[in-house]
Amino acid sequence: MEFTTAELLQAQSHVYNLTLSYLKSMSLKAAIDLRIADVLHKHGKPMPLPELISSLSIHPSKTDTFRRLMRALVHQRIFSTVDESQDSYLLTPTSHLLLSGISTSLTPFVQLILHPIVSHTAEVLALWFTSPEEEIPTPFWLFHGKGIFEVADGQPEFNRLFNEGMASDAGLVVEAVMRTCGDVFRGLESLVDVSGGTGAMAMAIADAFPEMKCTVFDLPHVVAGRTEIKGVRFVGGDMFVSVPSATAALLKWVLHDWSDEDCIKILTHCKEAIQSKDNEGKIIIIDIVVGAVMDNHANAEESQLLFDLLMLTATTGKERNESEWQDLFFKAGFTSYKITPLPGGIRSVIEVYP
Numbered sequence: 367m368e369f370t371t372a373e374l375l376q377a378q379s380h381v382y383n384l385t386l387s388y389l390k391s392m393s394l395k396a397a398i399d400l401r402i403a404d405v406l407h408k409h410g411k412p413m414p415l416p417e418l419i420s421s422l423s424i425h426p427s428k429t430d431t432f433r434r435l436m437r438a439l440v441h442q443r444i445f446s447t448v449d450e451s452q453d454s455y456l457l458t459p460t461s462h463l464l465l466s467g468i469s470t471s472l473t474p475f476v477q478l479i480l481h482p483i484v485s486h487t488a489e490v491l492a493l494w495f496t497s498p499e500e501e502i503p504t505p506f507w508l509f510h511g512k513g514i515f516e517v518a519d520g521q522p523e524f525n526r527l528f529n530e531g532m533a534s535d536a537g538l539v540v541e542a543v544m545r546t547c548g549d550v551f552r553g554l555e556s557l558v559d560v561s562g563g564t565g566a567m568a569m570a571i572a573d574a575f576p577e578m579k580c581t582v583f584d585l586p587h588v589v590a591g592r593t594e595i596k597g598v599r600f601v602g603g604d605m606f607v608s609v610p611s612a613t614a615a616l617l618k619w620v621l622h623d624w625s626d627e628d629c630i631k632i633l634t635h636c637k638e639a640i641q642s643k644d645n646e647g648k649i650i651i652i653d654i655v656v657g658a659v660m661d662n663h664a665n666a667e668e669s670q671l672l673f674d675l676l677m678l679t680a681t682t683g684k685e686r687n688e689s690e691w692q693d694l695f696f697k698a699g700f701t702s703y704k705i706t707p708l709p710g711g712i713r714s715v716i717e718v719y720p
């Protein structure tokens with residue numbers, strides 16, 4: 367096949383862009399490490415470069431270099447300028463999510479995913495494909511010789527990062543679910559958040575629906591030392607054995623971690639849990655449905671596919687399209703489901719009925 371020189375030059379630019387894209391992630395990390403968003407937020411109005419530099423304790427000899435970092439971050443829409451020539455900077459919705467100490471902060475998630483323990487594992491992606499899968503379940507295993515929880519077990523700081531990273535999107539997700547489809551939770555007598563981690567999501571739901579009895583169910587070492595916080599009960603156990611009974615079982619960002627076979631086991635136990643109460647129960651899944659985006663704002667579909675690569679690297683799970691989800695539901699004995707994509711986001715709420 368023959369390509370024109372113009373096509374090849376465009377392709378060259380594309381390859382350069384893909385090759386250098388890790389610098390998008392790393393400049394985001396630098397912005398977080400320098401706490402640029404917090405300083406701009408505290409300033410409360412457009413902040414001129416010299417003031418920003420002095421507040422961040424950037425060495426004066428690096429003024430011009432720092433301006434170049436800011437130019438790239440503005441191009442990525444992480445920050446904005448009032449007037450480019452003036453070099454006065456402002457927060458954008460993206461950097462608003464990097465502020466520390468707010469319930470919607472995504473900083474812990476970024477710190478987890480860009481931690482070398484996670485990010486370096488992508489280096490062995492190609493090598494993993496040629497290794498026998500039974501022996502080495504994921505590139506993460508190939509790189510570390512063990513799974514993420516075993517790594518976390520030996521490193522309390524990384525363990526904290528994992529739990530905080532996972533919990534960090536609960537604040538915004540719960541707000542989005544309430545606005546888009548708040549009826550999903552309305553009228554439920556009780557709810558069990560299966561694999562609910564440190565309980566951020568369950569606590570946000572309990573806050574919005576104080577009459578609902580909420581339980582967080584996770585591995586014993588995750589809930590150790592917690593019995594009840596803000597009316598939310600913590601129960602330790604293994605979802606591959608059984609799930610505590612409730613009117614509804616929530617699975618947020620859980621099933622994408624697991625293979626189809628494992629998902630069917632988890633869903634079957636959730637079905638038993640909701641049916642032991644009465645027949646009004648349902649499963650509520652908050653996860654990616656590949657292709658289900660309300661608009662392609664901020665490359666939502668590309669983000670879904672990048673999440674799939676993350677799952678491929680770190681877990682035995684995957685991101686599923688509607689037909690793959692439907693297959694799981696019917697195999698686990700459910701009869702119907704309803705998908706509601708969250709506007710502007712990459713995830714959907716799926717209600718699944720026995």
Ligand SMILES: C[S@@+](CC[C@H](N)C(=O)[O-])C[C@H]1O[C@@H](n2cnc3c(N)ncnc32)[C@H](O)[C@@H]1O
Pocket residue numbers: 532533534560561562563564567583584585588603604605606617618619620623
């Ligand atoms: C990706 S995190 C999701 C946490 C939470 N749902 C959220 O959205 O923040 C996966 C969770 O699954 C839990 N988990 C792993 N294996 C489990 C099992 N066999 N039974 C119950 N929970 C488990 C982990 O401890 C972890 O908290």
Ligand SMILES: O=c1cc(-c2ccc(O)cc2)oc2c(O)c(O)ccc12
Pocket residue numbers: 484513514515619620622623676680681682
């Ligand atoms: O970085 C991760 C890792 C996991 C993970 C790895 C291994 C398991 O047995 C379970 C979970 O899960 C993640 C996840 O669900 C997510 O949304 C982002 C990152 C990760």
